[in-house]
Amino acid sequence: MPTREQVTEALRSVIDPELRKNIVDLGMVRSVDFHDEGRVDVVVSLTTPGCPIRSHFQDAVTQSVVALEGVGEVNVGFDVLSAQEKQGLQQKLGRQTLPQGALAAVKNVVCIGSGKGGVGKSTLTANLTAALAAEGKRAAALDADVWGYSIPRMLGVHGKPSISAERKIIPLTVHGGVRVMSIEFFLSEEDQAITWRGPMLHKAIRQFLEDVEWGELDYLLIDLPPGTGDVSMTLAQLLPQAKFVIITTPQPAAQKVAKRAADTARRFDLEIAGVIENMSGFTTPTGERFTIFGEGGGQLLADELDVPLLGKVPLQEELRTGADEGRPLLLDDPDAPASQAIFHAARGLIAATPQELPVMQDAAGPPLEAAAPVTGTPLPMAQ
Ligand SMILES: Nc1ncnc2c1ncn2[C@@H]1O[C@H](COP(=O)(O)OP(=O)(O)O)[C@@H](O)[C@H]1O
Ligand SMILES: [Mg+2]
Incomplete structure (x- = not known):
């Protein structure tokens, strides 16, 4: 079986097409779990539940992890980033919000x-x-x-x-x-x-x-x-x-x-x-x-x-x-x-x-x- 680090490395090849960064750096990999007979479970956190690019992540995560030696099966699960995590994501992207007071009225x-x-x-x-x-x-x-x-x-x-x-x-x-x-x-x-x-x-x-x-x-x-x-x-x-x-x-x-x-x-x-x-x-x-x-x-x-x-x-x-x-x-x-x-x-x-x-x-x-x-x-x- 690959190590956690190896799986994380592999997941760096999964790019969010809109945010144009990999899901590891974006903090969107919730968990990686190893099971018997080469099964790896990966949970990816999305910004919204109905995220239209879900299937893109499904395919890309599977492909990148299944390519590792010792991996026979990849299960991809999804959950949603909390409000706080989303804020963290915005910060990572260097996004700014308007100052308090602008458009207040x-x-x-x-x-x-x-x-x-x-x-x-x-x-x-x-x-x-x-x-x-x-x-x-x-x-x-x-x-x-x-x-x-x-x-x-x-x-x-x-x-x-x-x-x-x-x-x-x-x-x-x-x-x-x-x-x-x-x-x-x-x-x-x-x-x-x-x-x-x-x-x-x-x-x-x-x-x-x-x-x-x-x-x-x-x-x-x-x-x-x-x-x-x-x-x-x-x-x-x-x-x-x-x-x-x-x-x-x-x-x-x-x-x-x-x-x-x-x-x-x-x-x-x-x-x-x-x-x-x-x-x-x-x-x-x-x-x-x-x-x-x-x-x-x-x-x-x-x-x-x-x-x-x-x-x-x-x-x-x-x-x-x-x-x-x-x-x-x-x-x-x-x-x-x-x-x-x-x-x-x-x-x-x-x-x-x-x-x-x-x-x-x-x-x-x-x-x-x-x-x-x-x-x-x-x-x-x-x-
Ligand atoms: N319901 C309508 N009936 C007649 N002309 C329309 C109608 N809606 C838009 N137009 C005309 O079609 C052209 C394109 O509209 P516009 O509002 O500039 O589109 P957009 O902003 O989406 O590019 C304009 O000349 C506009 O006056
Ligand atoms: Mg216009």
Whole structure:
């Protein structure tokens, strides 16, 4: 039989595909037990019980240990890291959280995500924010799509934010109190081509949360870039209490991609508040309905994730022209089918998000005024 050290060494070849480190260094090997006739039992601790890459670990652990001399059989078991162990894992990964006080007066942070681009994340972020405001909520939109920023255009707000005496960035305000922040507000003509990557991106996103004077908000909606890339990861780390709304088209193929985004969100313990199906059918002025992007994908995804389908937003040209003109459709035509569907989704979101507690800390935490002074430098472009 191999020694414990030899098994541990072998397990170093098992890499967590998302955290990109081996499970030994990540502290995810709970136990190794040796039994008669060359049987080895390995228990791996996962971040979440329904971890989608469970089968990857199952195969990789078996392969690495069975290759050792004297091992005839490998049993792989799973359990879940405790909250404290997860915190330890975050620290090992060098992950930071926001300082106490940042976003203390924001009751709900909702990330709007999808697996791919062009499904209407930004359109729905802009319109949902306006709908929440119309429902009497204090709402803001943060454009976290640093490369493909489009929230300023869709909400019709452009300009340079001012900096407060406390060196905080004041969001721009539009449509009767909707607060907006986007990288666009900091870019000059020459900057437009800058490609942001890794640490720079992380820093910009962090500052949007930490150094922006969001004030009291019921909802901060965050328009994510497509996919499960750097920005989404950064947000997931910084906002452990954020909820996710997944946008998909009715197509089964789109729904599969959206499922991957949902899986990643869940891996990082972010709760999924619901699914919105967008581009669900087009109805002609004479009432004939065409299911251009197929049918049923939203419901399928919602069922699969066991979350509510918050709404089905039809294709409507005015939703697009409204977005292009910076006027969310529901402000000008609240009875339009797309507007109605968005209002329905906004009400569903309100129902799905309890509002009693501030997001970033418990209710006993300091109020915003008493929060720790802001650390870190303002966005590099803000100066
Ligand atoms: N339900 C809809 N009806 C008509 N046009 C839509 C609808 N949803 C989105 N669009 C349009 O489709 C394009 C892509 O939407 P966008 O919100 O930019 O997607 P994403 O942010 O997911 O990349 C935009 O031009 C938008 O105005
Ligand atoms: Mg977008």
